[in-house]
Amino acid sequence: MTSIEITPGQLTLDQLRQIRAGGVRLSLHASADAAIRRSAAVVQAAAAGDAPVYGVNTGFGKLASTRISKEDLATLQFNLIRSHSVGVGAPLAPGVVRLMLATKAASLARGFSGVRPEVVQCLLDVFNAGLVPYVPSQGSVGASGDLAPLSHMTLALLGEGEMLVDGERRPARQVLEAAGLVPLVLQAKEGLALINGTQTSTALALEGLLRFETVYASAVVSGSLSLDAARGSDGPFDPRIHEVRGQPGQIEVAAAYRQVLAGSEIRQSHRDGDDRVQDPYCLRCQPQVMGACLDQARYCAEVLLREANAVTDNPLVFAPEGEPAYMVSGGNFHAEPVALAADALACAIAEVGAIAERRIAMLIDAGVSRLPPFLTANAGLNSGFMIAHVTAAALASENKSLAHPASVDSLPTSANQEDHVSMATFGARRLGPMLDNTAHIIGIELLAAAQGIEFLRPLKSSATLEQAHALLRRDCPPMPSDHFLAPSISAAKDQVDAGAFAGLLTQVTGLRVLR
Structure with a gap:
């Protein structure tokens, strides 16, 4: 199986073509780790502090002025994904979902999103296991990110959504366990970082x-x-x-x-x-x-x-x-x-x-x-x-x-x-x-x-x-x-x-x- 080492910010069209087709394994260039950890530390410090920071300890969108207590920050991220998984219609094709997983990992790995390395690795692990989250194709207006489709993708990573297996919908937790993968557990800002982006529109x-x-x-x-x-x-x-x-x-x-x-x-x-x-x-x-x-x-x-x-x-x-x-x-x-x-x-x-x-x-x-x-x-x-x-x-x-x-x-x-x-x-x-x-x-x-x-x-x-x-x-x-x-x-x-x-x-x- 061909291996592609992702250097954040340097994906080529030929690599994206291979990713869409499948049958490749993805890894992250070691140079990305330091920037990811530095940005994650900034978010963790904000979560521990008292100042309001959007996406970390506030509500979202029109609810941005609502403060969230420290003990609820993880729940905030889980609730975000659950509430935003509202897509309808036929599922996106596996090649499109593969592109979503890969480009989201590459984007987060640039070190400007405040997520832990474990989040990026989860995306790569799901891709490399050949798993395809079930993502309904309709429900995004292409701003504030592709919120609904990326939420469905993320919900599968959390073990609460569904995977597409041989054209059939299967509970994500069962599919993850069969592949030897552990569901992702979100920390501050990580849910927002996963769904706030253009990866679905770009993949399509x-x-x-x-x-x-x-x-x-x-x-x-x-x-x-x-x-x-x-x-x-x-x-x-x-x-x-x-x-x-x-x-x-x-x-x-x-x-x-x-x-x-x-x-x-x-x-x-x-x-x-x-x-x-x-x-x-x-x-x-x-x-x-x-x-x-x-x-x-x-x-x-x-x-x-x-x-x-x-x-x-x-x-x-x-x-x-x-x-x-x-x-x-x-x-x-x-x-x-x-x-x-x-x-x-x-x-x-x-x-x-x-x-x-x-x-x-x-x-x-x-x-x-x-x-x-x-x-x-x-x-x-x-x-x-x-x-x-x-x-x-x-x-x-x-x-x-x-x-x-x-x-x-x-x-x-x-x-x-x-x-x-x-x-x-x-x-x-x-x-x-x-x-x-x-x-x-x-x-x-x-x-x-x-x-x-x-x-x-x-x-x-x-x-x-x-x-x-x-x-x-x-x-x-x-x-x-x-x-x-x-x-x-x-x-x-x-x-x-x-x-x-x-x-x-x-x-x-x-x-x-x-x-």
Whole structure:
């Protein structure tokens, strides 16, 4: 099993990718211990003192002016977790919860949160045991931290919540004991530090980003296959066009299209004497649209990587070695950076699906594609891809609604104390359904484009696209006449999600969506 040593503040995207996938063990770099202990000592001193300190000996939110007696400080933290575990809805996917555990441990280990080393180690132990706390997906507004989902995660660490085992909910205490782990016992501020942060929003957004990587690359392949099936021109991919604009994603993805299309017999057959002056935008403008989406995804990756390494709880403890220590209340729990990044990524996901849907519409339109109507030889008796396109249109339309920015909404909470919130958690969570929709659209495009290529036989496409065609046909048979098409759409979508076409693109072009 691969081991990842976490150096607080230095998690990489590749490490987060491995953490999401599971099958790794986490440890903490020894250099983190001193800072963790110094900040914990500050909190312990505050708990022993008489001065009011938010999160240590006061109530929370609107109740911050309520003082709590010393003998009730531990109970205060337990009650916080119990009362805030109010999530609803389906559980978060195991990969998302793994990211939550790891990024919360990394954040606390930076030594600004005032928790003991035992708290960080508990998070790592639960991760390393392969345990997945049961965390309902709904109930956070993305400010004051992802309180409800992180509370459910923490409640499982305390042995009072639930774990997800083989898809079933199990009492956390039983699962911890079976793994040889002892439930965590909280001390002053530790409950607040565990739930006051953006780790759920960030984990959901990272899940969306890492899935987009695969869907995006698959769309470059499907778009190339559609171009060749429609006997489109490779002229619009000329590097000079893209260099004079200067957009980096556009330049890079145009090069990838050229490499994927290189050597096509189909293209060579109509290079001279083609009476179509210009291709439709859905073919001709692929570098411009997909390049902009690539730049957007890379921007989102920068924001989310910073957030995965960030300290986002409150109040924060500053205890530099050899200097006076102090605690400061702030608002790093506000997930606005994640919300805006998730909204930007949602637009990119929607656009990748939208232009792919237009290519499917183009392929079934004999007047534009110059292929048989609806990609079937006996149109009328057969409907071909007529309604498969309708499905793609429905999914593209759904994505347009889902792409509405979540970050522009805000509802005051906690009796107006928390009066502006980010809605980052929903903004990130909705990326999953959007990616499902887009992966289905790309699957339908692959089926349609492959059918179009078969009408041009015996001519062959490029070596790369012939590999993609063969890969698709391994699970999805041709449709010379109408047959039950839904299983093929599902199988093609599964191939997209599994990275079959993304791997081919990377192998041929070296394109990495996220660097």
